[in-house]
Amino acid sequence: MKNENNNKSKELGLKLLKDMYLSRKFEEKVQHYFSLGMIHGTTHLSIGEEGAAAGTCEGLEPQDLMYATHRGHSQAICKGIDINLMMAEIFGKVTGVCKGKGGSMHIADKDKGVLGANGIVAAALPLACGSAFAAKRRKQDVVTVAFFGDGAANEGAFHEAMNLASAWDLPVLFVCTNNTYAMSTHISKVMKDTDIAKRAIPYGMPAETVDGNDSFAVYECIKSARDYVVKNGPMLIVENTYRISGHSKSDGNLYRTKDEINAWKARNPIDKMRNDLLEANTCTVDELDAVDNETTELIDKAVQFALDSPYPELDDVYNDVYAL
Amino acid sequence: MKNENNNKSKELGLKLLKDMYLSRKFEEKVQHYFSLGMIHGTTHLSIGEEGAAAGTCEGLEPQDLMYATHRGHSQAICKGIDINLMMAEIFGKVTGVCKGKGGSMHIADKDKGVLGANGIVAAALPLACGSAFAAKRRKQDVVTVAFFGDGAANEGAFHEAMNLASAWDLPVLFVCTNNTYAMSTHISKVMKDTDIAKRAIPYGMPAETVDGNDSFAVYECIKSARDYVVKNGPMLIVENTYRISGHSKSDGNLYRTKDEINAWKARNPIDKMRNDLLEANTCTVDELDAVDNETTELIDKAVQFALDSPYPELDDVYNDVYAL
Amino acid sequence: MPKKEITYANAIKEAISEEMIRDEEVFMMGEDIGIYRGAFGVSGDLVETFGEDRIIDTPISELGFVGCAIGAAVAGMRPIVEIMFSDFMTVCWDMIVNQAPKMRYMFGGKVSVPMVLRTASGGGTGAAAQHSQSLEAMLCHVPGLKVIVPSTPRDAKGLLKSAIRDNNPVIFLEQKLLYRTKGMIEEEEFTIPIGEADIKREGKDCTIITYGRMVQMCLAAAESLEKEGIDVEVIDLRTLLPMDTEAIIKSVIKTRHALVVHEAVKTGGIAGEIIARIADSEAFYYLDAPLKRLASEDVPVPFCPVLEKGILPDEAKIIATVKEMMA
Amino acid sequence: MPKKEITYANAIKEAISEEMIRDEEVFMMGEDIGIYRGAFGVSGDLVETFGEDRIIDTPISELGFVGCAIGAAVAGMRPIVEIMFSDFMTVCWDMIVNQAPKMRYMFGGKVSVPMVLRTASGGGTGAAAQHSQSLEAMLCHVPGLKVIVPSTPRDAKGLLKSAIRDNNPVIFLEQKLLYRTKGMIEEEEFTIPIGEADIKREGKDCTIITYGRMVQMCLAAAESLEKEGIDVEVIDLRTLLPMDTEAIIKSVIKTRHALVVHEAVKTGGIAGEIIARIADSEAFYYLDAPLKRLASEDVPVPFCPVLEKGILPDEAKIIATVKEMMA
Ligand SMILES: Cc1ncc(C[n+]2csc(CCOP(=O)(O)OP(=O)(O)O)c2C)c(N)n1
Numbered sequence A, B: 001m002k003n004e005n006n007n008k009s010k011e012l013g014l015k016l017l018k019d020m021y022l023s024r025k026f027e028e029k030v031q032h033y034f035s036l037g038m039i040h041g042t043t044h045l046s047i048g049e050e051g052a053a054a055g056t057c058e059g060l061e062p063q064d065l066m067y068a069t070h071r072g073h074s075q076a077i078c079k080g081i082d083i084n085l086m087m088a089e090i091f092g093k094v095t096g097v098c099k100g101k102g103g104s105m106h107i108a109d110k111d112k113g114v115l116g117a118n119g120i121v122a123a124a125l126p127l128a129c130g131s132a133f134a135a136k137r138r139k140q141d142v143v144t145v146a147f148f149g150d151g152a153a154n155e156g157a158f159h160e161a162m163n164l165a166s167a168w169d170l171p172v173l174f175v176c177t178n179n180t181y182a183m184s185t186h187i188s189k190v191m192k193d194t195d196i197a198k199r200a201i202p203y204g205m206p207a208e209t210v211d212g213n214d215s216f217a218v219y220e221c222i223k224s225a226r227d228y229v230v231k232n233g234p235m236l237i238v239e240n241t242y243r244i245s246g247h248s249k250s251d252g253n254l255y256r257t258k259d260e261i262n263a264w265k266a267r268n269p270i271d272k273m274r275n276d277l278l279e280a281n282t283c284t285v286d287e288l289d290a291v292d293n294e295t296t297e298l299i300d301k302a303v304q305f306a307l308d309s310p311y312p313e314l315d316d317v318y319n320d321v322y323a324l
Numbered sequence C, D: 001m002p003k004k005e006i007t008y009a010n011a012i013k014e015a016i017s018e019e020m021i022r023d024e025e026v027f028m029m030g031e032d033i034g035i036y037r038g039a040f041g042v043s044g045d046l047v048e049t050f051g052e053d054r055i056i057d058t059p060i061s062e063l064g065f066v067g068c069a070i071g072a073a074v075a076g077m078r079p080i081v082e083i084m085f086s087d088f089m090t091v092c093w094d095m096i097v098n099q100a101p102k103m104r105y106m107f108g109g110k111v112s113v114p115m116v117l118r119t120a121s122g123g124g125t126g127a128a129a130q131h132s133q134s135l136e137a138m139l140c141h142v143p144g145l146k147v148i149v150p151s152t153p154r155d156a157k158g159l160l161k162s163a164i165r166d167n168n169p170v171i172f173l174e175q176k177l178l179y180r181t182k183g184m185i186e187e188e189e190f191t192i193p194i195g196e197a198d199i200k201r202e203g204k205d206c207t208i209i210t211y212g213r214m215v216q217m218c219l220a221a222a223e224s225l226e227k228e229g230i231d232v233e234v235i236d237l238r239t240l241l242p243m244d245t246e247a248i249i250k251s252v253i254k255t256r257h258a259l260v261v262h263e264a265v266k267t268g269g270i271a272g273e274i275i276a277r278i279a280d281s282e283a284f285y286y287l288d289a290p291l292k293r294l295a296s297e298d299v300p301v302p303f304c305p306v307l308e309k310g311i312l313p314d315e316a317k318i319i320a321t322v323k324e325m326m327a
């Protein structure tokens, strides 16, 4: 029994680690090619927040659906989107998962349950009610996750979706990636009470707060929340974490201290997972390094795929505006 | 001491009664002339809810400001708007308080602190933050009331205003006229938890619920809430009451029973006030009837003023679009 | 073909009802559309026929429930969503402008959003500035949407059925003042294709391009003008996006005169789009007079009936404008 | 007059700064406009100069803080409110369409709403469909608003100062791609009146009517066309609402050719309005060629730079269109 548990958590731990490595390395490449001018537009990196994304997505079932945020690379990767196609998308290539039309802020793949990142803060929350509505109507064992940030919790869309989901008992799992900042704005500046979990109270909705840098803990929390949601209706999960990277391409980090960033770097979810797995004697260093190496290769291949892919033809610009 | 209190509550009771009579009779006339086709468009009557309007407005100071709802006749009257000009407005006359351009849904008079009824449910809540912002900035002893309905509490504007006001400690008094219906939709159908006061919790905002048909109680509640707000920031008051009239001109009342309406008619705030004043021996029947008669006359005069007033000239249609 | 008389409101209800029977995935959401029967009575007894599971009363949360409809559409359902007054589209404008029409494109064609947003549009009801607008021009500026404004019961029914079957977000702007008007429709099932204008009256001297509530007014003006020897062609666009440019150009080449009439305020109205299409077409070379438009005055809709009537186009203004053009 | 060189972004900052010094009631609200200096760096060190009480970071609550700004304006303050990207106006569209521009009218002229809403507009930045739109045409359809789109640092500064002093809600659409462009302005204080077009280049053969980011492109095209013997007049509208129709008509009467160029998608764009004004004016009788417009293709803005560049007007397209018109 002990052994079986250990095997399970080993398997799970390595999976979570792999997810997080993929996310981290994916974004490091994006950052790199962005700085070289080979990726355009803007990108919002989630470096430091991979624990929240990995734990959340692993806690779901494969058929579950998800709406991501503008900072959604890791969310999409952990949900299982093809990293080659996603990398190509961010390079604007025709092989991209959105044919180069969406880019970093609009990564989506319906077949993988990724119903899209969104450039409009909090807009995903009402949309998530829709797929949940459909699933409930069809009596499917499907939960929809709506990711959103601490800043997004101040938008009207948050309130309307929370109210609608609770009034109609929709199977939506509202997941707040609370990194305590909206761009430069600290949560304490824009919320009188910064305990986001309390925002579930008016809707008679249960809520839980979890250490988002502990992907094991997130996984456990989401797993039982999913059980609850599919049977009873919506729930709010607040995952506390930290964005180590800047907000987007143009962030002078004037609003926070190096010390603060460094403290969170030290607690980053990948190193934490490695330490936890080692300390519990669940894995050996070699096993962990194998994941490290494997993911490096996968990401390198994704970059190569993107680089090798052509840009779309101009003619393609008219396609996909309307469905037949 | 006892006597002085009694005098005070006599004066107050008669003032509240007068406000309520004015509101009731004003709207009965509106209903009448509407049915004759002499008033156009639509009107939302607040018959049955006068206790909430009267108690709230009397609990304020004269310099306080107020944003009304679409069901705002009684709110505006109790705040002290000129009933002649208001009646003329509803008749679409040029002497109207908005020169006939606003009508029932847009009654406003800045000089009386009535910053406008609003045709868009919940839109007034953010606007109220603005005058409160100005008052706070100017260190004025001014509170802004934002009236809204139970249904309006489901709009995003409600959430954003509540959050903004609390984050910035703005002197806004959010007053919910909870008549348990939004048109035909019962509150229990659209809120998992119908205790609207709880909606203040996430914002670290105090809230209180009061019997909206007891205008004395409302007055007391608002008076102390005003004290709190001007010193500390926003507060939410929920005033439970009932709309005896239909939602608007076209309401078949299919969504509620005659019994329900009759039960609330029996508890209507005007009769309640009369009974309370009599039972406590604060007033005599004659004193109460005097108010009754006086207000009948005042409203008759208002109607006459409106009837005697001319319609605007067509040329006037271009005025007031832009300020110089 | 056997025909029957029906009101504009009932034609809409019939379309919904037929499509709900035809396709289990069709359902309707909106404020007070159930037992209240809708603010304009359009849904009638639909809730009794289809139950509260398919005719769904929502909270006053347009952003929430329109978003929910979009999400349900992406998931393969076919929501019809009702916004009580078209002015309230503004409170969920992000969903209408940034979400529904762009998802398919942004996601490389992998999703579709088969949703219909029905809403009551226009003035003339004494409901003042926030309940009387005609906002179609704004919608026509959003690629990915389709925009329909029916002027008769038959068009309303046929086009709504097509809209429900369409795999794109369609905004269906019902005309408040037409709800109680009557017209003939066939007993049998029929649809009307989206994107085709309808020549409601043929004529050879002047083309009036219009849609919605203004159609009847233009037809009445045309009758009067006929008596004065001016033979007016009235084109009812029916669908504004996509627009049937061909029908417009063809007619203007024939008549050499074009007037656009709409109820929306003039500046920024869709008349500009129509005129630009004419002015950059072969028809330009045939024109015998300036291209004209008649629309509401550029002011918020005033409450007072005298003022409101004054800002709207009417038969007399149409007649005067056409005469001026033909002079 | 001594002159100095300044960027478009800094010209805007200078206007804000001067007006804040001039009038205690002026303040600014928006997301991350303080220590972050604004998403496009426009506010720079304003927060250090004026403090957090007058340069106010808001929650992500556009509906909330734009409403708050309107309320403060009604109370006599002069808010400048920043919406980070103009696409986000959609989340507070009700405030922009139904509240700010209508309050004065609905309330019979008793209140005014002296508010400026500044926002970054336009594409070309690879930011895809929800961060690249040019939505000015929708705004121009709302009586009660004023709409400004400056194309140079000087226009930006002079017009923003006028906007801040104006007693009406003014939407000030800054052009993302112009923020870093430079131009000369006088050292002394100056303002530019709202509602006046500026002829950025005189010419006698063809009038190009444009505004915002497209102005430089049209001027460059005009230079090239001059070499081919075509003398183009370029009118920069600067203010779209109210529109300087007189300047347009006068020019078109002179040149007998008119082309409108804008970045917004073609269908429903403001070019239609401009063309309708020409086509229903004296200028109609002078026209030697169809009225043309050049605008973005009718699609959501695609992410991929190749595609995005493809949908936008550019110098080559302008040159080709003018040549076609003159042929
Ligand atoms: C409606 C809207 N307002 C503003 C923005 C600009 N914006 C993009 S991300 C962001 C901060 C979001 O903060 P949060 O929700 O905490 O997410 P995080 O960026 O921290 O992941 C802002 C203001 C936007 N995209 N949409």
Ligand SMILES: Cc1ncc(C[n+]2csc(CCOP(=O)(O)OP(=O)(O)O)c2C)c(N)n1
Pocket: B069, B070, B071, B119, B120, B121, B148, B149, B150, B151, B152, B153, B177, B179, B181, B182, B183, B243, C031, C060, C062, C084, C088, C091
């Ligand atoms: C944004 C918006 N949605 C819908 C409406 C239509 N409408 C007017 S009043 C009303 C009901 C409001 O309910 P509540 O807030 O409880 O106020 P009550 O009418 O009960 O006084 C509705 C749905 C509106 N005016 N604005």
Ligand SMILES: [Mg+2]
Pocket: A149, A150, A151, A177, A178, A179, A180, A181, A182, A183
């Ligand atoms: Mg955050």
Ligand SMILES: [Mg+2]
Pocket: B149, B150, B151, B177, B178, B179, B180, B181, B182, B183
């Ligand atoms: Mg109510």
